[in-house]
Amino acid sequence: MALSHALLASLGKTPASGYDLARRFGSSLGYFWKASHQQIYKELAKLSEQGFLDVRLEQQSKRPNRKIYTLTPLGESHLRDWLQQEVQPAESRDELLVKIYAGQWTHPSQLINELQAHRHKHQQKLALYQSIAQSYFAAEELDYSQTCMRLTLDYGLSYEKNWLNWCDQALQALAHFA
Amino acid sequence: MALSHALLASLGKTPASGYDLARRFGSSLGYFWKASHQQIYKELAKLSEQGFLDVRLEQQSKRPNRKIYTLTPLGESHLRDWLQQEVQPAESRDELLVKIYAGQWTHPSQLINELQAHRHKHQQKLALYQSIAQSYFAAEELDYSQTCMRLTLDYGLSYEKNWLNWCDQALQALAHFA
DNA sequence: AATACCATGTAAAGAGTTACATGATTGG
DNA sequence: CCAATCATGTAACTCTTTACATGGTATT
Numbered sequence: 242m243a244l245s246h247a248l249l250a251s252l253g254k255t256p257a258s259g260y261d262l263a264r265r266f267g268s269s270l271g272y273f274w275k276a277s278h279q280q281i282y283k284e285l286a287k288l289s290e291q292g293f294l295d296v297r298l299e300q301q302s303k304r305p306n307r308k309i310y311t312l313t314p315l316g317e318s319h320l321r322d323w324l325q326q327e328v329q330p331a332e333s334r335d336e337l338l339v340k341i342y343a344g345q346w347t348h349p350s351q352l353i354n355e356l357q358a359h360r361h362k363h364q365q366k367l368a369l370y371q372s373i374a375q376s377y378f379a380a381e382e383l384d385y386s387q388t389c390m391r392l393t394l395d396y397g398l399s400y401e402k403n404w405l406n407w408c409d410q411a412l413q414a415l416a417h418f419a
Numbered sequence: 420m421a422l423s424h425a426l427l428a429s430l431g432k433t434p435a436s437g438y439d440l441a442r443r444f445g446s447s448l449g450y451f452w453k454a455s456h457q458q459i460y461k462e463l464a465k466l467s468e469q470g471f472l473d474v475r476l477e478q479q480s481k482r483p484n485r486k487i488y489t490l491t492p493l494g495e496s497h498l499r500d501w502l503q504q505e506v507q508p509a510e511s512r513d514e515l516l517v518k519i520y521a522g523q524w525t526h527p528s529q530l531i532n533e534l535q536a537h538r539h540k541h542q543q544k545l546a547l548y549q550s551i552a553q554s555y556f557a558a559e560e561l562d563y564s565q566t567c568m569r570l571t572l573d574y575g576l577s578y579e580k581n582w583l584n585w586c587d588q589a590l591q592a593l594a595h596f597a
Numbered sequence: 598a599a600t601a602c603c604a605t606g607t608a609a610a611g612a613g614t615t616a617c618a619t620g621a622t623t624g625g
Numbered sequence: 626c627c628a629a630t631c632a633t634g635t636a637a638c639t640c641t642t643t644a645c646a647t648g649g650t651a652t653t
Contacts, residue, residue, distance in 0.1 A: 242611075242612070243512070243514045243517050244612080244613090246514075246517055246521065247517045247520070249521075250517060250520055250521035250524070251520075253521070253523070253524065254523075258632075258633090259632080259633070259634090260631070260632050260633080263632095269520075270520070272511075272516070273511055273512070273513040273516035273517065273520070274511070274512050274513070274516070274517060275510035275511070275512060275613095276613085277613075277614070277615090278632090278633085278634090279613090279614080279615085279634080279635085280612080280613065280614085282632095282633065282634060282635095283634085283635095286634095301631095301632095303621075303622065303623095304621075304622075304630095304631055304632075305620080305621075305631060305632040305633065306632080306633090307631090307632070307633090308632090308633080317524070320521060320524055321524050321525065324518055324521060324524060324525040324529060325525070325529065327533065327536065328514040328515055328518065328533070329514075329540075330515065330537055330540050330541065330582075331511065331512060331513040331514065331515070332453035333450075333451055333452070333453070333509065333578070334421070334451070334452050334453060334509060335451040335452070335509040335574075336421045336424075336506040336507075336509065337506055337508065337509070338450070338451035338452070338571050338574055339421050339424055339425045339428060339451065339452060340502055340506065341567050341570050341571055341574075342425070342428055342429075342447075342448070342451070342567065342568070342571050343424065343425075343427075343428035343431070343498060343502060343567075344563065344564065344566075344567030345431070345432075345563070345564045345567065346428070346431065346495065346498055346499050346502060347499065347502040347503070349563060351502060351503065352567075355505065355506070358505065359508055362507075362508050363508065385522065385523070385527060385596045386522065386523045388522075388592050388593065388595075388596065389519050389520065389522030389523065389530075390520070391592075392519050392588075392589050392592060392593075393516050393519050393520050395585065395588065395589075396513075396516055396585055399581055399584065399585050400511070400581065403577055403578065403581040404508075406577065407573065407574055407577050410570075410573065411570050411573075414566050414569075414570060415566065415570075417566075418563045418566065420639075420640070422640080422641095436604075436605095437604080437605075437606090438603070438604050438605080441604095453641095454641090455641075455642070455643090456604090456605085456606090457606080457607085457641090457642080457643090458640080458641065458642085460604095460605070460606060460607095461606085461607090464606095479603090479604090481603095481649080481650065481651095482602095482603055482604075482649080482650075483603060483604040483605065483648080483649075484604080484605085485603090485604070485605090486604090486605080
């Protein structure tokens with residue numbers, strides 16, 4: 242399970258609460274992993290039970306209290322162990338492509354509408370990633386750790402660009418039948 | 420759940436057994452969806468129970484008997500209904516990128532090795548898709564249905580090319596630190 | 598003689614989604 | 626006043642993976 246490893250890796254950078262982590266999945270971690278808060282809270286409980294994380298309660302006055310999680314040495318070595326095991330390329334599961342595959346059962350205009358909606362969403366993600374690239378990676382010289390971060394963002398950028406190109410290609414091809 | 424829709428769509432093209440369908444997930448359907456035979460057999464049982472599929476036993480002499488599934492009119496309308504509901508872009512979950520993200524806990528050479536292994540696998544998938552493109556879509560003029568098929572393959576092609584490019588970029592960037 | 602292919606499944610565990618639940622504070 | 630943000634969870638359900646199970650035929 243890689244959600245646990247994503248959490249350990251993220252907490253290895255900076256201690257955080259479940260809420261913080263959920264927000265990280267909306268930004269940096271979000272380029273390549275998705276997790277809901279329900280999943281995160283459950284997984285954090287499990288990881289601290291296993292001794293991979295320490296928990297500390299942070300009292301707050303005008304806001305709900307927070308549980309701050311920190312990576313333990315045991316958690317760190319667990320993460321290192323995982324890094325040495327080979328992983329397989331991710332398998333894709335894409336509903337839009339199932340729809341295109343099933344295109345014969347619907348009218349081209351139906352597919353065109355949906356492609357346009359998807360194109361728009363990918364466009365927005367791309368714009369977001371581009372603004373992040375500008376604000377966080379403006380420096381010329383990046384160290385090893387920054388390079389790693391930059392590469393995950395680059396993946397997100399190229400992934401969204403690729404989608405945009407494919408959507409355009411698909412829209413053009415389907416226009417002949419609409 | 421889109422596995423069921425992928426199965427209905429595929430059976431809408433040609434009736435098939437669970438075994439056949441599992442092989443389709445290794446080729447055409449495999450560009451965008453993944454399913455194991457265990458999942459497929461279970462789902463087929465459920466879909467025929469719901470009246471979306473008909474089953475017929477095909478006796479064989481020197482091989483195990485086969486159950487051939489066919490799309491029913493009810494299954495067809497169920498598929499059409501689904502096609503009209505908007506779907507969201509797929510969320511990615513990629514373990515390799517989690518590893519890059521966690522790069523600070525390991526040596527660059529570790530990441531480089533893994534990137535090379537992934538690059539090789541994507542290269543092989545690309546070669547496979549390219550050979551399929553040549554043998555199945557050689558004709559200039561494609562009808563609507565063929566265009567849909569072609570588009571799903573094109574997605575697979577661009578997806579793998581995108582991965583190769585990113586792997587090369589990542590390998591180059593990490594070479595400075597190895 | 599060993600491996601791969603054909604062809605079907607069951608069972609258990611793990612991962613992920615959706616719905617429900619609470620309650621104060623801040624901004625428009 | 627309404628919506629969003631902060632902050633944590635539980636419960637039920639669905640989907641996916643992994644392990645187990647069987648047994649004949651064809652190929653190297």
